[in-house]
Amino acid sequence: MSSPPTTPAPPSATSHPATPHAIARLTHAAHFAGRAHKAQQRKGIDAEPYVNHLLEVAELVAHAEVPGDFEVVIAALLHDSVEDVGVTEADLVAEFGPRVASLVMAVTDDKSLSKDRRKWLQIEHAPHLVRDAKLIKLADKTSNLRALVRTPPVGWTRERLHHYVMWAKAVVDACGPVDPVLERLFTEAHAVAEAAYGHVDGEREDVP
Ligand code: ZN
Secondary structure, three states, rough: OOOOOOOOOOOOOOOOOOHHHHHHHHHHHHHHHHOOOOOEEOOOOOEEEEHHEEEEEEEEHEEEEEOHHHHHHHHHHOOOHHHHHHOOHHHHHHHHHHHHHHHHOOOOOOOOHHHHHHHHHHHHHHOOHHHHHHHHHHHHHHHHHHHHOOOOOHHHHHHHHHHHHHHHHEEEEEHOOOOOOHHHHHHHHHHHHHHHHHHOOOOOOOOO
């Protein structure tokens, strides 16, 4: 089994211990996300439980040089719940409050639109997101690029993989400067994905 890509472990001691209230809300969000996505798996050949992606995005957000507060981590845990499993904005407001709900909605695509239109709108909207939503966006694309290399989606052509890598970079570039640590982790994930899928067939420079 290959080891998952690394996000550096945080220091074991902190001068700002989390309050019991914050821990309770975070663990509630993790449990809520696990239940909401219980039937969903990643598209990769490993068919990882989808919640692994949510936990990775939340972990990345928490590793920002200037991290958002714990509500941003909660929103990261829930960031695909409206788009993928039918949780509503009203559900999120009731369970987690209006700020978490608005952060999730800011990174949620309108599924009534075509896939191409949604992808284009992500680039269009990225510069206008609040910083906390950009943290989630950056972490999401980092997690997705890591997964693309670690466990490529079943049935995706090399060209589709190549286009995903380019599109993810375009979304992150459109966000502008967000956080140096998250930008570095994205750049690392992008470099690995670019090396794997940077050339579509016909463009490849290497000769078999
Ligand atoms: Zn996601």
